Amino acid sequence: MTGGSGFTFLEYPIHHDFSPEGKVPVMSSILTAKGICKYFPGVKALQNVDFELQAGEIHCLMGENGAGKSTLIKVLTGVEVSDAGEVCLERKKIAPSSPQQAQQLGISTVYQEVNLCLNLSVAENIFIGREPRKYCGIDWKEINRRSRVLLANMNLDIDVTQPLGRYSVAIQQMVAIARALDISAKVLILDEPTSSLDATEVNKLFEVMQKLKQQGLGIIFVTHFIEQVYAVSDRITILRNGELVGVYDTAALPRVQLIAKMMGKAFDGFEASIKKTAAGSEAEEHAGFLAVRGLGCRGSISPFDLEVNNGEVLGIVGLLGSGRTELARIIFGIDRADSGEVLIKGQKVKLVCPADAIRHGLAYCPENRKTEGIIDTLSVRENIILALQAKRGWGKYIPRKKQEEIANKYVNLLRIKTAGLEQLVGNLSGGNQQKVILARWLITMPSLLILDEPTRGIDVGTKAEIQKLIRALAAEGMAVIFISSELDESIRCCDRMAVLRDRSKIAELSGQEIEEQVIMQTIAGV
Amino acid sequence: MKNPADIWKGFKDSRLFWPLAALGIVLLFNLIFTKDFFVMEIKDGHLYGVIIDIINRGAPLMLLSIGMTLVIATKGIDISVGSVIAISGAVAASLIGGKLEYVDGVQKLVTLVPMPIAILAALFVATVLGAWNGLLVARVGIQPIVATLILLVAGRGIAQLITQGQIITIYYNPFKFIGGGYLLGFPFTMFIVAVVFAATIYLVRKTALGLFIESIGINPVASRFAGINVSKYIFSVYAFSGLCAGIAGLIVCSNVSSADGNNAGLFIELDAILAVALGGNSLDGGKFSLVGSLLGALVIQSITTTIYATGVPPEITLVVKALVVILICLLQSANFRAVVFAKWGQNRGIAHESTIAK
Numbered sequence A: 001m002t003g004g005s006g007f008t009f010l011e012y013p014i015h016h017d018f019s020p021e022g023k024v025p026v027m028s029s030i031l032t033a034k035g036i037c038k039y040f041p042g043v044k045a046l047q048n049v050d051f052e053l054q055a056g057e058i059h060c061l062m063g064e065n066g067a068g069k070s071t072l073i074k075v076l077t078g079v080e081v082s083d084a085g086e087v088c089l090e091r092k093k094i095a096p097s098s099p100q101q102a103q104q105l106g107i108s109t110v111y112q113e114v115n116l117c118l119n120l121s122v123a124e125n126i127f128i129g130r131e132p133r134k135y136c137g138i139d140w141k142e143i144n145r146r147s148r149v150l151l152a153n154m155n156l157d158i159d160v161t162q163p164l165g166r167y168s169v170a171i172q173q174m175v176a177i178a179r180a181l182d183i184s185a186k187v188l189i190l191d192e193p194t195s196s197l198d199a200t201e202v203n204k205l206f207e208v209m210q211k212l213k214q215q216g217l218g219i220i221f222v223t224h225f226i227e228q229v230y231a232v233s234d235r236i237t238i239l240r241n242g243e244l245v246g247v248y249d250t251a252a253l254p255r256v257q258l259i260a261k262m263m264g265k266a267f268d269g270f271e272a273s274i275k276k277t278a279a280g281s282e283a284e285e286h287a288g289f290l291a292v293r294g295l296g297c298r299g300s301i302s303p304f305d306l307e308v309n310n311g312e313v314l315g316i317v318g319l320l321g322s323g324r325t326e327l328a329r330i331i332f333g334i335d336r337a338d339s340g341e342v343l344i345k346g347q348k349v350k351l352v353c354p355a356d357a358i359r360h361g362l363a364y365c366p367e368n369r370k371t372e373g374i375i376d377t378l379s380v381r382e383n384i385i386l387a388l389q390a391k392r393g394w395g396k397y398i399p400r401k402k403q404e405e406i407a408n409k410y411v412n413l414l415r416i417k418t419a420g421l422e423q424l425v426g427n428l429s430g431g432n433q434q435k436v437i438l439a440r441w442l443i444t445m446p447s448l449l450i451l452d453e454p455t456r457g458i459d460v461g462t463k464a465e466i467q468k469l470i471r472a473l474a475a476e477g478m479a480v481i482f483i484s485s486e487l488d489e490s491i492r493c494c495d496r497m498a499v500l501r502d503r504s505k506i507a508e509l510s511g512q513e514i515e516e517q518v519i520m521q522t523i524a525g526v
Numbered sequence B: 001m002k003n004p005a006d007i008w009k010g011f012k013d014s015r016l017f018w019p020l021a022a023l024g025i026v027l028l029f030n031l032i033f034t035k036d037f038f039v040m041e042i043k044d045g046h047l048y049g050v051i052i053d054i055i056n057r058g059a060p061l062m063l064l065s066i067g068m069t070l071v072i073a074t075k076g077i078d079i080s081v082g083s084v085i086a087i088s089g090a091v092a093a094s095l096i097g098g099k100l101e102y103v104d105g106v107q108k109l110v111t112l113v114p115m116p117i118a119i120l121a122a123l124f125v126a127t128v129l130g131a132w133n134g135l136l137v138a139r140v141g142i143q144p145i146v147a148t149l150i151l152l153v154a155g156r157g158i159a160q161l162i163t164q165g166q167i168i169t170i171y172y173n174p175f176k177f178i179g180g181g182y183l184l185g186f187p188f189t190m191f192i193v194a195v196v197f198a199a200t201i202y203l204v205r206k207t208a209l210g211l212f213i214e215s216i217g218i219n220p221v222a223s224r225f226a227g228i229n230v231s232k233y234i235f236s237v238y239a240f241s242g243l244c245a246g247i248a249g250l251i252v253c254s255n256v257s258s259a260d261g262n263n264a265g266l267f268i269e270l271d272a273i274l275a276v277a278l279g280g281n282s283l284d285g286g287k288f289s290l291v292g293s294l295l296g297a298l299v300i301q302s303i304t305t306t307i308y309a310t311g312v313p314p315e316i317t318l319v320v321k322a323l324v325v326i327l328i329c330l331l332q333s334a335n336f337r338a339v340v341f342a343k344w345g346q347n348r349g350i351a352h353e354s355t356i357a358k
């Protein structure tokens, strides 16, 4: 109703003027927010938060899971209407009532949960709502051509006419970024764009961000990777529990302090290795739990052998698209194998659906929490007990009291930030949703836990906790398959590693070989 | 602890508020404009009155809406229930047979097969037909509306086939008890609905079935990943919907003492879907309320009865019904309320803008 009037619809967004080449962009605030408050039932998501973004800077928005980062972004871009406060773009008050309006005002956003249309083609997704036209129709050739160019700029070479749903979360994330980058705007907002990207993609993204920054764009960047913060950002705004902690120059804020400010208490940091202490001490009497012989599926992953023992954490590493998730899916019975066999404790078993796998003591925490993980309009309690209940069957309904007891225990253990057990999972922050899925699988007490990017979007402090938890579970005898695109994390957690390249297993590493250089070389094949 | 305002607010936000309000409005209308609407009297130990009549006549619709609620909760839809009603009636009628025999001027009760067997056979056939829908949706993966369209179209033909193209009239009196009998002063249909309803509520709320159905309706992929056998449950809800339609078919058939393959349950599937929607259930699947659907069915039946009672000319009854339904749907829509009740909203909005402008 308000911000709607006054803008004109731009079919081809016009590049706004930025300082002539060579000149350092003049620092001036481009987007400001004052006294923003946002309340949800039972939650004060934002309380009197001020925020200021300058032209030509990369500004990190930091905070723990549920601190209010995404909510602030949603308020800035018209997804949510704030309960108090005002937003100004280039000193003019704006009140966008929808993301489209924000986009037309010059704010281009990649939201935390990829919100593209999975059944439309990649190219359509990039140009939806701003299709180039020719004569009286849409110029499809041009759309496809420009999409290819855009993705090529990000080192991505995929068929842009295929439905987006065919591709992995990481690629979907890249497409969302490519779309946002192409909308020439004054402000670019990226909410955890790198959560499932590999180092190479991240670097490419940073290059593009730096270029845009030179052009005078203001960029808001949210991430839980501390390294990335220091790699690109100029300033940092920290939120905690919906309140502003402060604004700092990145160069002047040591890492420990950044983390301490986010958590509100000192952080011990990641121990270099958490596995030596946990394992090692006990004698190696671990029996093999799962053995896979020649398991494969054409077009998805070539036949591989794999063994996972009780009490060990087996890492799966490889580049984006190397088949890590496919490997997990085929073991868990999501994709049908067309060759090979699976043995559990030496017994041949047939796992043709997840329910089978679960009955045999497996659990799989999927990579894409939005489409494969959460049931968003069910409560936190229902989401947590879902897998356990499915394992018990429909008849043996877990009594309500017991459900609450279990859910409560894990809400506390994983520090899930929620207004209550009956809160809808869809209303939790991204990181907290991830914790709910983790809890869902932990309570089934699996013998083999397959974790696909389990710490995706989880804050530093909790990440350390979860890694410790995984080691503790392994120490109690659980077998774990750990998939992560974050190499540090894999190195810290894994006893052994299987390396994938081009959808086939090429090597196994253990002991001293689990070290960055060796792994990188194996992945690269040199 | 709770003050009345909180309770009122909680009630107003609850899913059952608008279905109840809709029913309230229809009844209120009748209180003012239809005389004798709320009068109930006891004749021959039976309860009579318009209200009782609504419940009695609404029984088939209520049964359908129970099955339909579960189907819709899984993000599906079953538009074949009307045809299943026809088939169920046809099976029962042809097994009981349309023979009228008199012995010494007194009617002799004859059936081809014993009535319980005829009833069980009809229910069995209806469940199999539902299972067929379930198979198409859950295993073959056909879109629910298309899958059940097959039976919607073919069903009436099948019913004709069973009755060999004739309208079978039933003279076997015990069968008439199902749709027209009284038990303890109340219509027998009320007991049928009550039993089916209670059993369903028990199954979905006291076991994990409800949770699984809702979960599947919201996110089938994630549900499968969590270990729920998605196709099994989808299959089951369609079979159950078939069973509900089968019971409804018996009531319809018994009520009119005949099986008419062409007209029994004609277009009732639309009313059933409407009942579920009026009950505050999302056609997009997920959380559902059986009580809501039951209220929805009662609203529809009350409207129908009211229209007849107020003497609306028969040629425009459907139009009037459609208008009332649209009105109720609009009232239930939060967006619509926001626009219509913008009188206060506008004032507030202007005030809001002026404060921002300062």
Ligand SMILES: Nc1ncnc2c1ncn2[C@@H]1O[C@H](COP(=O)(O)OP(=O)(O)OP(=O)(O)O)[C@@H](O)[C@H]1O
Pocket: A040, A041, A043, A044, A045, A063, A064, A065, A066, A067, A068, A069, A070, A071, A072, A112, A417, A418, A419, A426, A427, A428, A429, A430, A431, A432, A457, A459
């Ligand atoms: N629609 C909603 N209804 C109720 N509560 C909500 C809603 N959206 C967000 N919240 C709550 O607001 C708080 C802030 O959430 P937000 O998504 O902004 O966190 P975040 O900082 O982005 O966290 P993360 O790092 O996990 O993404 C959380 O406690 C969340 O539960």
Ligand SMILES: [Mg+2]
Pocket: A069, A070, A071, A112, A191, A429, A430, A431
């Ligand atoms: Mg977030």
